[in-house]
Amino acid sequence: MTNDVILRKLERLQTSEKPRVLDLFAGCGGISLGFEAAGFDMRGSVEFDPDAARSHGLNFHGGAEAHSQAIDITKTSPADLCRQLDLGSVADAFDIVVGGPPCQAFARVGRSKLREIEEHPEAFIHDPRAQLYKKYLEYVDAFQPLAVLMENVPDILNHGGQNIAEETCEVLEAKGYVCGYTLLNAAFYGVPQMRERMFLIAYRKELGAQVSFPSPSHWLILPPGYEGSRSVALKSLRNLVDDAHSYMEPPAATPDLPPAVTAQDALGDLPAINARELLAAGKISRGARRFDNAVSYNTSKPSTYAKLMRTWQGHEAPKEGLTDHVIRYLPRDYELFARMNPGDQYPEAYAHATEMFEERLASERAKGRKLPDDSPEYTALKNSIVPPYDAGKFPNKWRKMWRDQPARTLMAHLGKDGYSHIHYDSNQARTISVREAARLQSFPDGFRFSGTMNPAFKQIGNAVPPLLAKALATQMMQTIKQAISQKDMVNEPRRAATAVS
Numbered sequence: 001m002t003n004d005v006i007l008r009k010l011e012r013l014q015t016s017e018k019p020r021v022l023d024l025f026a027g028c029g030g031i032s033l034g035f036e037a038a039g040f041d042m043r044g045s046v047e048f049d050p051d052a053a054r055s056h057g058l059n060f061h062g063g064a065e066a067h068s069q070a071i072d073i074t075k076t077s078p079a080d081l082c083r084q085l086d087l088g089s090v091a092d093a094f095d096i097v098v099g100g101p102p103c104q105a106f107a108r109v110g111r112s113k114l115r116e117i118e119e120h121p122e123a124f125i126h127d128p129r130a131q132l133y134k135k136y137l138e139y140v141d142a143f144q145p146l147a148v149l150m151e152n153v154p155d156i157l158n159h160g161g162q163n164i165a166e167e168t169c170e171v172l173e174a175k176g177y178v179c180g181y182t183l184l185n186a187a188f189y190g191v192p193q194m195r196e197r198m199f200l201i202a203y204r205k206e207l208g209a210q211v212s213f214p215s216p217s218h219w220l221i222l223p224p225g226y227e228g229s230r231s232v233a234l235k236s237l238r239n240l241v242d243d244a245h246s247y248m249e250p251p252a253a254t255p256d257l258p259p260a261v262t263a264q265d266a267l268g269d270l271p272a273i274n275a276r277e278l279l280a281a282g283k284i285s286r287g288a289r290r291f292d293n294a295v296s297y298n299t300s301k302p303s304t305y306a307k308l309m310r311t312w313q314g315h316e317a318p319k320e321g322l323t324d325h326v327i328r329y330l331p332r333d334y335e336l337f338a339r340m341n342p343g344d345q346y347p348e349a350y351a352h353a354t355e356m357f358e359e360r361l362a363s364e365r366a367k368g369r370k371l372p373d374d375s376p377e378y379t380a381l382k383n384s385i386v387p388p389y390d391a392g393k394f395p396n397k398w399r400k401m402w403r404d405q406p407a408r409t410l411m412a413h414l415g416k417d418g419y420s421h422i423h424y425d426s427n428q429a430r431t432i433s434v435r436e437a438a439r440l441q442s443f444p445d446g447f448r449f450s451g452t453m454n455p456a457f458k459q460i461g462n463a464v465p466p467l468l469a470k471a472l473a474t475q476m477m478q479t480i481k482q483a484i485s486q487k488d489m490v491n492e493p494r495r496a497a498t499a500v501s
Contacts, residue, residue: 005091005144006206013095013146013484019477022046022143024073024099024136028055028449028459030441031098031151034469036060036314038477043094044085046071046139052459054450059315073135078142094143096476100150100200101132137171147476148172148202151464154183156198157244165200169246177202180211180248184468185226187406188216188253191442191465192266192305194226195409199472209483214471216253220260220406261305263424264403266439267432269302271295273327275334275430286329289434289453294321312444322445324434326453328418332384337400337422338429346398346419350391357385398422401432407440415458434460442467 013019018041023032026045036042042060047053050070057068066085078090087093140148156164169179181200186193203209278284302310310317339352361381364371371378389397401407403424411420418431421440432440434456438447442465449456 003144006146006204008092009095009144009146010206010484010487013480014487019095019146019480020093021096021098022094022139022145023056024097024139025101025132026052026056026099027462027464028052029059029447030443030463030466031149031469032056032060033315033443033447033466034464034471035096035098035473037312037466037470038473040096040473040477044081044087046073046076046081046099048072049459051449051451051455052462055448055459058448058450073132073139078139090142091144094145096147096149097140097143097145098149099136100152101136140172140175144204146204146207147480148177148200149472149476150181150200152198152200154196154198157183163244165198166244166246168200169202172202176205178205178209178211180213180246182213182248182250184213184250184472185220185222186442186465186468187220187222187260188218189214189465189468189471190217190261190305191440191467192261192263192406193408193410193440193442193465194220194222194406195465195468196226197464197468201472201476203479203483207480207483208487209479211248212475212479213248213251214475215251216257217471218260219253219255219257260406261303262404263401263407263440265303265305266309266407267423267436269297269300269306270322270325270433270436270439271298272425272428273325273430273433274428275327275330276338279331279334284327284329289326291323291326291434291449291452291456293326294318294323295325296321306439309439309442309444312446315444315446317445322435324438324449324453324456325436327430327433328453330431333387333419334429336385336387337431338426340400340422340426342400342402342424344398344400345396346389346394347391349398349400350387350389353386357382360385396420400424410437410440410461412458412461414461415454418457437461441465 018039020041020043021032021035022043023029023035023045026032026047027049029045032042032045045053045056045060045067047056048070053070054068057063057065061067069084071081071084076084082088082090082093150168152164165181169181172179179200179202181198183196184199186195186197199213201211201213203211275284336349336353336356339356340349344352361371361378364381369377371381398419399408400422401424407421414420414437421432421437423430423432423436434449434453435445437457437460438449441460441463443460443463444466449459
């Protein structure tokens with residue numbers, strides 16, 4: 001029998017009201033932005049990082065203080081959240097819960113089944129991170145959403161011998177949901193980045209909906225590393241003791257679709273930053289990069305993708321120009337970046353640097369400097385050109401992007417170095433800027449990031465690409481509307497009979 005809370009939510013949506021969304025572990029708001037664009041009402045969020053929380057409040061609630069404060073989910077109950085955000089009763093606050101506990105939450109769960117958490121809570125008492133998963137379930141229990149979306153890395157399909165996604169579905173099914181999960185790559189959905197992630201969708205059984213995932217909008221042949229990671233994840237499903245009952249094959253992309261958005265499509269209209277020229281002129285130095293210097297777009301014709309990033313409804317490009325198009329101070333490496341070829345990784349970079357050092361050494365010796373191999377001067381010259389990392393131990397630490405391909409996966413450690421995304425333009429010879437990272441994640445140009453450069457890079461790297469989130473949200477909105485419409489037809493005779501009596 002449908003409980004009163006679920007019935008009220010169904011009746012509310014039958015009046016064409018927007019579904020109200022709570023974003024847990026929201027970050028700066030990648031999922032939120034996609035759901036907002038698909039017509040949902042972003043009513044609240046929970047985020048522990050202060051900079052990310054301020055970014056979320058700034059972009060979705062006009063900077064309202066209540067929505068811009070960091071919230072520790074382990075210390076904040078659903079009732080506390082509703083009081084803080086002035087949302088009224090817990091049961092009636094939200095229709096949809098999105099987000100996903102960080103994968104570290106499962107680090108010490110061991111081989112215990114997640115579905116046993118509530119029966120055996122003592123198993124998690126020694127690892128505070130495991131409380132994040134329990135809190136997620138607590139929030140779902142309290143808010144009783146009509147639908148749930150969770151996101152995580154593909155490795156979640158075999159985390160220490162556990163299929164966390166499958167076991168999460170078992171937990172949700174026991175709570176009254178139908179559930180399914182799959183692997184999606186962002187490049188198939190218009191994002192200029194090859195980012196593979198697990199997505200899980202669940203609907204309340206009372207809704208009468210079936211889980212489905214959005215069809216790709218773009219075509220790409222994934223390089224071996226990405227196809228390999230998907231194959232490994234799927235092989236894990238077959239190797240686990242429990243069958244993957246809730247796993248669904250991802251919708252297939254076909255060659256008749258438009259080609260994937262490339263790095264040049266994404267970045268080509270942004271103003272050039274010639275790092276070597278700035279360095280020579282003394283216009284770039286060490287220190288925090290603040291977002292207080294606006295620059296204009298270049299004069300090239302923007303791609304279709306760039307136009308979308310400039311005109312995203314509610315997050316249009318600022319009239320004063322872009323203020324976060326700033327880069328790292330890496331004086332040793334600008335010349336090396338110029339020497340590297342597209343696709344080069346750290347071993348190739350190291351070889352280029354060694355060649356550059358040998359050229360410089362020969363030049364200095366030709367001028368009469370002795371520079372014996374064991375001298376401090378020799379070592380200092382080498383250190384000024386050649387990076388110190390072992391080329392055999394860090395093969396993937398660096399990568400120069402291809403101009404005509406989507407970028408590889410952006411990671412949170414963009415906040416620490418950024419060498420994983422060296423600009424394809426050798427004249428600019430640098431790592432990507434904050435705004436370029438945002439473009440590669442499909443954040444529109446009017447989306448603002450709180451804090452300075454490093455916190456902004458971290459927020460971007462941690463986010464779900466908004467265009468992929470929008471595709472998922474649009475699919476969920478269609479599913480919900482169709483289910484509500486069918487319920488209208490089914491319930492009409494009952495209403496008529498009630499009216500007659």
